[in-house]
Amino acid sequence: KAGVTQTPRYLIKTRGQQVTLSCSPISGHRSVSWYQQTPGQGLQFLFEYFSETQRNKGNFPGRFSGRQFSNSRSEMNVSTLELGDSALYLCASSFQGQGGEKLFFGSGTQLSVL
Amino acid sequence: AQTVTQSQPEMSVQEAETVTLSCTYDTSESNYYLFWYKQPPSRQMILVIRQEAYKQQNATENRFSVNFQKAAKSFSLKISDSQLGDTAMYFCAFTNSNSGYALNFGKGTSLLVTP
Numbered sequence: 001k002a003g004v005t006q007t008p009r010y011l012i013k014t015r016g017q018q019v020t021l022s023c024s025p026i027s028g029h030r031s032v033s034w035y036q037q038t039p040g041q042g043l044q045f046l047f048e049y050f051s052e053t054q055r056n057k058g059n060f061p062g063r064f065s066g067r068q069f070s071n072s073r074s075e076m077n078v079s080t081l082e083l084g085d086s087a088l089y090l091c092a093s094s095f096q097g098q099g100g101e102k103l104f105f106g107s108g109t110q111l112s113v114l
Numbered sequence: 115a116q117t118v119t120q121s122q123p124e125m126s127v128q129e130a131e132t133v134t135l136s137c138t139y140d141t142s143e144s145n146y147y148l149f150w151y152k153q154p155p156s157r158q159m160i161l162v163i164r165q166e167a168y169k170q171q172n173a174t175e176n177r178f179s180v181n182f183q184k185a186a187k188s189f190s191l192k193i194s195d196s197q198l199g200d201t202a203m204y205f206c207a208f209t210n211s212n213s214g215y216a217l218n219f220g221k222g223t224s225l226l227v228t229p
Contacts, residue, residue: 033216033217035217042219042220042221042222043205043217043219045213045216045217045218048214048215048216055214056213056214056215056216058216088157090157090159092159097215098215099147099215100146100147100164100166100209100210100215101215102161102164103159103161103217104161105151105158105159105160106158107156107157107158108157108158110157
């Protein structure tokens, strides 16, 4: 069974641009979550999608958005990039995303904003 | 909001020795889940061990075990017979229904296993 796949692995953008990150979950998993990892703030929850609906959202500005497709693949978009958006963005998938279920993580997309 | 604290930013242990990583958390809830995740240089987070708060028995996975003290809100990870491949960042995490089962992570402990 293939694991969680995130593309691209690395991305360099400039301030003001927008970026889209992609996540393909493990086959059969319907829940996809996104986390931001920075040296200063650590790991922070962005949002979770289940069956194409955003079910949960963290404390991030509206510049951060996402969506999930019918095949459970998810994309995350950040508009009007700021220097502080430089981070490792991790995607995780699970069957239901409930009840303390085990999450399977991808290797992340490293975003650098110049 | 629930907080997770890992008081040891860095630790070092010799191969084959035992090491314990500390984690404390703060919650007023009685039902929740606790995890230890490992993040090697490849950056992929890997679940090491999982504990359900309503289970009194400490979770064990091969060389990894936890000491879950619910009253003290403590959840330490013990790694026995340390191996070079255990070198990684270790994150303690908390979740429950109040957060919609989003993981709340500690800042992490960097573990170095030396020959």
